[in-house]
Amino acid sequence: MKIAMLSPLSWRTPPRHYGPWENVVSLLTEQLVAMGIDVTLFATGDSITGGQLAWVCERPYSEDSSIDPKAWECLHISEVFERAGEFDLIHNQFDFLPLTYSGFITTPVVTTIHGFSSPAILPVYRKYNKKTYYVAISESDQCPELDYIATIHHGIDLAQFRYREEASDYLLFFGRIHHDKGVHEAIEVARRTGLRLVIAGIVQDEAYFREKVEPHIDGSSVEYIGSVGPEKRQEVLGGALALLHLIHFDEPFGLSVVESMACGTPVIAFGRGSMPEIIRDGRTGFLVEDVDAAVQAVGRIDKINRRHCRDEVEERFTSRRMAEEYLAVYRKILDDRENHRPWGRYENLLERDDHKIKEIIVNPGGRLSLQKHQRRAEHWTLVSGEAMVTVGATESLLKPGQSVDIPRGAVHRIMNPGDIPLVLVEVQMGDYFGEDDIIRLEDDYGRD
Amino acid sequence: MKIAMLSPLSWRTPPRHYGPWENVVSLLTEQLVAMGIDVTLFATGDSITGGQLAWVCERPYSEDSSIDPKAWECLHISEVFERAGEFDLIHNQFDFLPLTYSGFITTPVVTTIHGFSSPAILPVYRKYNKKTYYVAISESDQCPELDYIATIHHGIDLAQFRYREEASDYLLFFGRIHHDKGVHEAIEVARRTGLRLVIAGIVQDEAYFREKVEPHIDGSSVEYIGSVGPEKRQEVLGGALALLHLIHFDEPFGLSVVESMACGTPVIAFGRGSMPEIIRDGRTGFLVEDVDAAVQAVGRIDKINRRHCRDEVEERFTSRRMAEEYLAVYRKILDDRENHRPWGRYENLLERDDHKIKEIIVNPGGRLSLQKHQRRAEHWTLVSGEAMVTVGATESLLKPGQSVDIPRGAVHRIMNPGDIPLVLVEVQMGDYFGEDDIIRLEDDYGRD
Numbered sequence: 082m083k084i085a086m087l088s089p090l091s092w093r094t095p096p097r098h099y100g101p102w103e104n105v106v107s108l109l110t111e112q113l114v115a116m117g118i119d120v121t122l123f124a125t126g127d128s129i130t131g132g133q134l135a136w137v138c139e140r141p142y143s144e145d146s147s148i149d150p151k152a153w154e155c156l157h158i159s160e161v162f163e164r165a166g167e168f169d170l171i172h173n174q175f176d177f178l179p180l181t182y183s184g185f186i187t188t189p190v191v192t193t194i195h196g197f198s199s200p201a202i203l204p205v206y207r208k209y210n211k212k213t214y215y216v217a218i219s220e221s222d223q224c225p226e227l228d229y230i231a232t233i234h235h236g237i238d239l240a241q242f243r244y245r246e247e248a249s250d251y252l253l254f255f256g257r258i259h260h261d262k263g264v265h266e267a268i269e270v271a272r273r274t275g276l277r278l279v280i281a282g283i284v285q286d287e288a289y290f291r292e293k294v295e296p297h298i299d300g301s302s303v304e305y306i307g308s309v310g311p312e313k314r315q316e317v318l319g320g321a322l323a324l325l326h327l328i329h330f331d332e333p334f335g336l337s338v339v340e341s342m343a344c345g346t347p348v349i350a351f352g353r354g355s356m357p358e359i360i361r362d363g364r365t366g367f368l369v370e371d372v373d374a375a376v377q378a379v380g381r382i383d384k385i386n387r388r389h390c391r392d393e394v395e396e397r398f399t400s401r402r403m404a405e406e407y408l409a410v411y412r413k414i415l416d417d418r419e420n421h422r423p424w425g426r427y428e429n430l431l432e433r434d435d436h437k438i439k440e441i442i443v444n445p446g447g448r449l450s451l452q453k454h455q456r457r458a459e460h461w462t463l464v465s466g467e468a469m470v471t472v473g474a475t476e477s478l479l480k481p482g483q484s485v486d487i488p489r490g491a492v493h494r495i496m497n498p499g500d501i502p503l504v505l506v507e508v509q510m511g512d513y514f515g516e517d518d519i520i521r522l523e524d525d526y527g528r529d
Numbered sequence: 530m531k532i533a534m535l536s537p538l539s540w541r542t543p544p545r546h547y548g549p550w551e552n553v554v555s556l557l558t559e560q561l562v563a564m565g566i567d568v569t570l571f572a573t574g575d576s577i578t579g580g581q582l583a584w585v586c587e588r589p590y591s592e593d594s595s596i597d598p599k600a601w602e603c604l605h606i607s608e609v610f611e612r613a614g615e616f617d618l619i620h621n622q623f624d625f626l627p628l629t630y631s632g633f634i635t636t637p638v639v640t641t642i643h644g645f646s647s648p649a650i651l652p653v654y655r656k657y658n659k660k661t662y663y664v665a666i667s668e669s670d671q672c673p674e675l676d677y678i679a680t681i682h683h684g685i686d687l688a689q690f691r692y693r694e695e696a697s698d699y700l701l702f703f704g705r706i707h708h709d710k711g712v713h714e715a716i717e718v719a720r721r722t723g724l725r726l727v728i729a730g731i732v733q734d735e736a737y738f739r740e741k742v743e744p745h746i747d748g749s750s751v752e753y754i755g756s757v758g759p760e761k762r763q764e765v766l767g768g769a770l771a772l773l774h775l776i777h778f779d780e781p782f783g784l785s786v787v788e789s790m791a792c793g794t795p796v797i798a799f800g801r802g803s804m805p806e807i808i809r810d811g812r813t814g815f816l817v818e819d820v821d822a823a824v825q826a827v828g829r830i831d832k833i834n835r836r837h838c839r840d841e842v843e844e845r846f847t848s849r850r851m852a853e854e855y856l857a858v859y860r861k862i863l864d865d866r867e868n869h870r871p872w873g874r875y876e877n878l879l880e881r882d883d884h885k886i887k888e889i890i891v892n893p894g895g896r897l898s899l900q901k902h903q904r905r906a907e908h909w910t911l912v913s914g915e916a917m918v919t920v921g922a923t924e925s926l927l928k929p930g931q932s933v934d935i936p937r938g939a940v941h942r943i944m945n946p947g948d949i950p951l952v953l954v955e956v957q958m959g960d961y962f963g964e965d966d967i968i969r970l971e972d973d974y975g976r977d
Contacts, residue, residue: 147649148649149647149649149650151599151626151650152625152649152650152652152653153652155625155626155629155653156629156652156653156656158629159629159630159632162633163632163633177600177603178599178603181603181604181606181607181630182607182629182630182633184607184611185610185611185630185633185634186633199597201595201596201597201600202597202599202600204600204601204604205600205603205604208604428879430878430879430886431876431878431888433952435912435913436912436913436952436954438878438886438888438954440879440886458930460910460930460932462908462910462932462956464883464884464956464958465883465884481958482906482908482934482958484908484910484932484934486930486932504881504884506884506886506954506956508910508912508954510912510929510930
């Protein structure tokens with residue numbers, strides 16, 4: 082199975098620090114590669130993977146302002162679609178723009194929806210609803226107007242998060258500095274419980290940081306340590322009494338919540354968005370409704386067994402589990418492809434009012450049903466392999482370059498007696514060419 | 530000839546007031562329609578055309594902030610490319626994003642480059658340089674790294690611009706209020722010549738307007754009249770002693786310069802960008818280097834014969850001339866298509882290592898050359914019309930559903946003796962399928 086994995090260009094894959102989508106892409110890619118899947122990662126040129134790396138844009142545009150995001154996004158996306166023929170499946174993890182290229186290729190496209198930045202982008206998802214396969218990252222993030230092939234929670238690499246039995250003495254905020262993420266509320270909870278607060282993450286909203294966060298930073302009761310890389314991350318997460326995740330939006334998934342739990346640190350979160358799917362209230366943390374309840378939850382944090390937090394992640398949130406679920410989705414899609422048959426496969430090359438052309442490939446030993454058509458005659462030309470062909474009462478062996486006519490209404494069948502695939506070109510002539518004009522008289526595969 | 534004309538979504542086509550790209554798209558579309566060409570205009574749903582209107586986005590995003598530009602741009606662009614099969618040619622007037630969809634279709638794409646907003650978008654133009662046909666809007670705007678099929682200056686609808694023999698008493702600035710356009714310099718020239726200045730146009734740069742323009746507006750010596758629609762436009766342009774076009778960038782084309790001249794109003798412009806291609810120095814205006822020279826030029830403005838300005842536009846800048854030049858480009862592209870032949874045309878459906886499949890259409894009376902191939906055998910199945918087929922010494926008449934083998938090296942020919950197109954499916958078998966493996970022994974069209 083050859084998979085093209087399409088990552089965003091905002092950050093490196095995997096990201097150096099921040100970059101949640103690129104992080105998930107990397108976790109999935111590396112796990113699939115470890116499981117023996119042939120994955121080509123389409124990402125920035127500085128990305129790192131155990132699979133094949135394919136790139137047109139050298140560096141992430143969030144790290145280099147000379148790179149025009151719009152120009153490079155469309156070059157990056159069109160590249161994977163122009164190479165679609167090399168892959169069995171394209172896995173799009175780059176939002177809605179790639180969907181608009183999916184109508185031109187026959188390779189199936191799976192799209193992980195990492196959240197809807199605004200309802201204004203929904204028209205694109207709606208248009209391609211029937212032409213692509215959507216995966217939600219949580220039940221709560223499913224849009225009722227769309228069809229999903231699966232919901233797959235993100236998973237993490239456990240090796241990057243050491244379990245820690247004993248916490249230190251601080252509460253932790255971990256994420257983007259933005260009103261959505263509730264940094265101010267975390268400060269309030271720390272103040273009221275008299276505990277120290279450590280804040281880690283990139284400043285996404287400068288004004289919010291200046292007004293609501295910065296005035297409280299004193300280096301002791303409230304400390305801001307910036308964005309942290311992988312090694313420091315597990316240290317900061319593992320040492321916390323609890324992660325405060327007092328979000329003001331329906332977060333589609335909370336990677337830091339899972340990472341925290343992997344270190345043994347329970348999470349106190351507002352119970353909205355995906356939080357009830359990730360946190361088990363009273364066992365791996367507390368789902369609360371407001372700051373008052375969060376303050377009370379901090380008082381009960383010693384009731385949580387840190388080992389249970391780790392166990393939960395080992396069971397439900399590993400990248401291995403994530404990769405297995407995606408693999409099941411890929412397999413389901415490939416097995417269900419319209420042009421795949423138990424005996425081999427076919428490709429529609431052209432359809433006009435009065436004729437249609439197909440390339441048909443029959444596996445060694447494969448045999449099509451004994452069948453006839455009411456509204457079309459067929460003409461077969463063998464180009465590779467050998468074909469045992471039945472037309473009416475006549476059976477004949479066809480060699481490459483030989484051809485045979487199947488008149489409208491004639492009972493016919495083809496089988497591959499050889500040990501290489503049989504390839505034939507079928508020209509259908511008539512006034513209707515639907516797959517439902519196949520009257521099966523006998524079939525090896527039990528089809529009607 | 531069926532043309533798909535792709536317009537931007539920023540404004541209505543034609544624009545209500547401002548919208549230079551949409552304006553040019555409309556001028557070209559309506560002129561082509563008047564000349565009997567079948568044009569489908571892809572634009573906002575409120576657009577107006579004498580051709581067919583096709584739309585997915587109801588209103589212009591610059592007039593409705595609830596419309597997400599990125600989402601609707603890609604829906605709009607993918608729509609025309611998904612419908613490519615309905616058209617002989619797509620004319621893209623919507624910048625670089627459509628180029629990245631052009632690799633998936635066989636319909637040729639002409640792209641008018643309305644200017645490069647930044648060198649950072651050049652990589653997209655560079656990548657598709659060989660796959661699309663670029664038209665420059667002035668010689669000065671040609672990028673040396675790209676190939677162009679033509680340079681076509683914009684043209685205007687003369688009926689919208691009444692010629693006026695006698696000017697009023699003011700100088701005119703007409704365009705976006707932005708440093709690039711030199712509004713401040715126009716104010717300076719007016720002050721130093723003691724003449725009144727009228728300023729018309731949308732405010733594009735608010736800070737520039739507040740600091741450099743607004744303080745000078747007094748309603749008498751400097752008057753700002755906002756953006757003007759078609760009727761007011763010709764009145765304002767026609768009444769001016771001169772249009773001041775003291776630009777600070779290499780403007781790819783100046784539509785307002787041509788519109789001004791159409792009303793008989795000469796133009797005083799900084800001689801950069803496309804200005805030397807549009808203005809004839811000393812005859813239809815003055816090309817100057819700085820504000821001092823512009824002040825002197827105002828003193829000599831009565832040396833310009835206003836009739837010459839109008840004559841110049843009638844001769845060089847009508848939408849009729851523009852449409853004829855685009856039509857010549859369309860014709861050249863369609864005549865040169867790789868798969869078009871004097872006898873008809875063909876379509877490549879599939880090419881593998883050991884076989885290739887073509888659909889071949891021969892016009893009534895058309896006859897292919899007497900030919901042979903060294904590296905492939907062929908098998909023809911007739912699906913429509915009648916075919917007179919020569920293989921070696923044998924000549925036979927083929928009817929739909931009948932087929933014939935052409936062994937490798939056999940001399941063969943096909944002609945259409947009927948009065949409807951002949952359609953056949955050709956299966957080539959061998960190890961090389963290039964068009965250069967055609968050895969022509971005799972040809973009606975004098976080809977080697």
